[in-house]
Amino acid sequence: MKTPHSDSRSTSLISRRHVLKSCASGFGYLAFAGLAHEAAVARDGGQAPQATHFPVRAKRVIFLCMNGGPSHVDLLDYKPALNQQSGSPSPIGRGRGGAKLLGSPFRFAQRGASGLWMSEVFPELGKQADELCVINSMQTDLPNHSQAFLQMHCGSFQFVRPSVGAWTLYGLGTENTNLPGFVTINPPSDNGGARNYGSGFLPAISQGTRVGTNQIPAFYAAILRKDQEPGPPLKNIENKNLSREQQRAQLDLVRNLNRHKLERDVHHPEIEGAIESFELAFRMQDEVPDVLDLRSESESTFKLYGVGSGLPTDRFGRQCILARRLAEAGVRFIEITAPVGWDHHFLLKDELTKSCLATDRPIAALLTDLKQRGLLHDTLVVWAGEFGRTPYAQSGNGRDHNNKGYSIWMAGGGVKAGLAYGATDEFGYEAVEKPLHIHDWHATILHLLGLDHERLTFNYGGRDFRLTDVYGNVATEILA
């Protein structure tokens, strides 16, 4: 019989035991023997690196989140038939009978040795075509932002579930205990807000730490002329009253009192844990601002990412550099929500161009930079929005939401580079070839991380839960 918080990763038991015996953050073997698995998770936070089910292809994930639903038929899914029949009544979807097909206002070309079709609004990313695995047959359940955004992150929108980043951290533990193992940079405050990086019923330690403040929903941001909340990049990381020396003296007193108490109690894991976590916190105070501080980056790096005052790429470029720094520092799952909109119901040509202009160079730079630093081969970079857009027009010059077929791409850690996987119909409305549902996509991401989506479970309220619920097939064809 399983305890409520037991997990079924029997393979990880040995490594956890080993870690608990040997590493400084653990307690003695005797203590371990007495602890339910549950307690081990609670006390070491399930943070120690875990053994995996499969060989690890990717050690970490950088998720470039494109909030709003980028138009796949204007970016990655080339549809000549759509261009040819532009203006004629749409034979497909909800547009059937009323709306008209809208050809892409952008030119497509085959890029790189792999010949991937890409839009002209991705000039820089096009140079990285041979690194990309483009999936043109994505599907999600609903064409509505909030549900689709939550489903992309948590698999389910109907129920409260842990996010994919939390599952990753729960499954793999962290590589650097001085930093949070799951970081999300400037997440949106709507579409489920913190739920999208929450831990649900998983141990709280696996939840994402927000760096930077929340982005304000685009609708309100336009009216209020404020697109993010005020506030420091990370809460409570700085002490305004005490110098580092004064604080060290204070923490020495805390530590000595704690040790004294521990001596009296003989065995008290909570106090051992507290001693350890204060030391970690003290080190975090140094390490986190260092990681967040981009001043040590070179001029050429800034140039590569398009960082510079007044440049359209400045903000996202900084976020991408930060993502790379966090990856280098051993953060397991890093998410960046691009500070641009993709919800182009109107004025698609102008607005999509702007969003691409702000993100194309930084993303290409991130791939280049990761490769140069030897990180790309074991870092899975993912570019995805919550859905795509309709091939038929809305408001004359925009496109509506489309969940039946859309495109994302992945690169690095274990995916086949230069591949276009799956396909939509001739207009780009519905995935007809090798459809890949969010559940399949999640299963594939976990697989790349060495985790079996069917075995990575957590028992809550009597049932073993998975990221993929009862669904999900790994897209084996995209594995390198």
Place this chain on the structure above:
Amino acid sequence: MPRVARSCIAWLIVGALLMTSGSPAMAAESSEATAFFESKIRPVLVQHCYQCHSAKAGKSEGGLRLDSRNAIRIGGDRGAAVVPGDSRMSVLLTAISHTDPDLKMPPKKERLPESVINDFKTWIHSGAADPREEDTANAAAPPVTIEAGRKFWAYQKPTAHTAPTTKTADWAKRELDHFILAKLNESGLSPSPDAEPATLLRRLHFDLVGLPPPSDAISAFQKRIETEGLDAALAAETDALLASPQFGERWGRHWLDVARFAESSGKEANISFPYAWRYRDYVLDAVNADLPFDRFLIEQIAGDLLPYDNDAERARLLIATGFLAIGPKNLDEMNPLQFAADIADEQLDTVMRAVMASSVACARCHDHKFDPFSMQDYYALSGVFASTKTYFGTAVSPSNRIGGDPLVLPLGADAPILHPSIGKQRVDQLKTQLASLKTEQQDRLAAAMKARRSGGDAEKEFSIRDALRIFWTSGGIEGQLKKVDESGQALPLAMGVQDQQRIVNSPLLERGEINKPGQRIPRGFPRVIEIAGSPRVPFRQSGRLEFAQWLTHRDHPLTARVMTNRVWRHLLGAGLVRTMDNFGFSGERPSHPELLDTLAVRFLADGWSIKKLVREIVLSRTYRQSSVYREDAFRTDPENRLLWRASKRRLDAEAIRDAMLVVAGELDTARPVGSLVGTMIGDRPISLIGLDPNIPADLDGSKHRSVYLPVLRDRLPDVLDLFDFAEPSLVTGDRETTNVPVQALYLMNSSFVQSRATALADRVQREADSHEQRLRHAFVLCFSRAPDAEESKLAAAFFDQNQVNNDNDPQYRKLLASYCQALLATAEFRNLD
């Protein structure tokens, strides 16, 4: 930019709900027709189709099952497989005829013989007689049968057991001690000695009221022990704490964990619930009044259906039903039927987990895999909630598309109102505005229809922008009007439920999918628990009252046990059944089954009094034990399942914060009116509150008890979020305890903790004259004990000796505050021995 698009327009323009018809009464079918089915049709279905389309095979490819009359007519993803009398509309015929290249059945096989296809044509044409009863037989038989289920311990009525006789005759103080001691002895263990009085007093105060004992209470307690003995001293202290209003603030919060109390909708469109705080106060008051637990449950589930004498009582009973209304909601759901089904599901699941520690919700989509709950049980109960209207009081806005009515309380109750009146003139203005929006919508719609008919551009007449503007603006106005009466006077509003106008039985939804309704299931309660004499569901009411009566019936096997276990857990660190919210087959078995049953029976006999149950446990010898580590016992029972000592426990988030306010001398023990949500946040999307400079970034900034902090889903106040507060979207009987660096960062650097440290330093400076006395005083305030020699040495060493006697030196004050913060940050401050 709009977040809703065409789908929303279609929905709001059409607006009408499609209600499914009730189950068709099976027409009498001639015996010839049945014989034809049996000889020509059934064998073909069994041989060629059941493999992929039957419950028995466990497969319903394409959402289709062909193994019952109902299933074949409901059909699958492509629609009805068989439409009696209409072979053209019967997809089954298309499939077996191979006329559609995309749909050839059986798959990858030769077409069935022409004669067989003709048989099917004949059969469908003549009415598709089908004697195969609806598969409730299948649905009704969970993998764990009801018969097997009834034999399981949790579904059998608890009976009191005679306490075992124990060797150490003078150890036991209460009946429960005999059970504990007997088990310890069986394992060759002995109990621990009584804890030190100061330790015990601290434990008792935190456990009962969530606050540290006042510094003068310790010596008074010790004096009383000397004169009257420990038993009498403990009893007196316990009774005083049980009678204090702080008891409800502590124990009410335990119930709020279970009730997944929150003041916002959570999920995708997180919208605040500005009236939720009334339910919070109701719970705290009920616990303080020691409302019998059965009555407490009945009020929360069916308060609206109970008789009342006056407006105040009516208001109280309506507010109680907030229990059902405060759950998380998908306020951006596009399909109103789905929204209603999700609400019913959430309510049903919450009640079952909270009261029975059972999960029935799995049976929404399939028979429960572990527990004796079938889909039929689920949909029988679902009808009770589907017949209930939930009042949650959110207005449509650009963040959410679902508005909900608030519940208006009787005016005579004089309930405080936190939103402003707007005056008659403004009401009229709003009404005019609303009417003109309605007219505009109709006009534009008519123009659009006309344009479409004449081949013009319909979108020009009624664009998406227009539709959204009208939808959002109208929603906002309707929301404002619901908050006031005709004259613009603010109304007292609450969250809660009432019976629907239309009482319904829910259809069994295949795989839980809203567009796959099957046979309607008569309302009722899970059949594994049969209670003789429990009232039946009435025809003209939802059945909530009867459900509540069934749950609280004296013969109900779970309700008293589950609550007894919850109380036990809060006093002894772990439940007798450790899986607090799961008493099912997959849950853990009780460590002391006879004890759990005996206590549960006693709880009933004591009139479901929570206070009496708490008193019984804290006055036991078991509770009184020291928590000191004993290696021999630890080797035998490292998890302390047998309770050879008191468990060491980390304090809850609220107790940690409250204790800081107490020792700093700053706690405001008065109950604030409302909460930050009611007073300041109002009804706005939670995604925007970070922009309001008047709302504290840590959502704290209060000196009231933590139970009154705002509880926003996915946006908790920092201190609650960091110290393992109960996830407010889930029923939580057992909070977890984590020990992570972000907690340390909060204790080191947050403005809340630094302010408390400064206040504590000021206090000790005020209340004690010498430096040494101050250090000692801070220690006593924080830990309810004096420092030992080593600790005094460490404390003294922290200070620069040159400054210690200079009260006015700002450096001294700063150092004293730093010292005080160190004490607040020690593990001992937030842990109980």
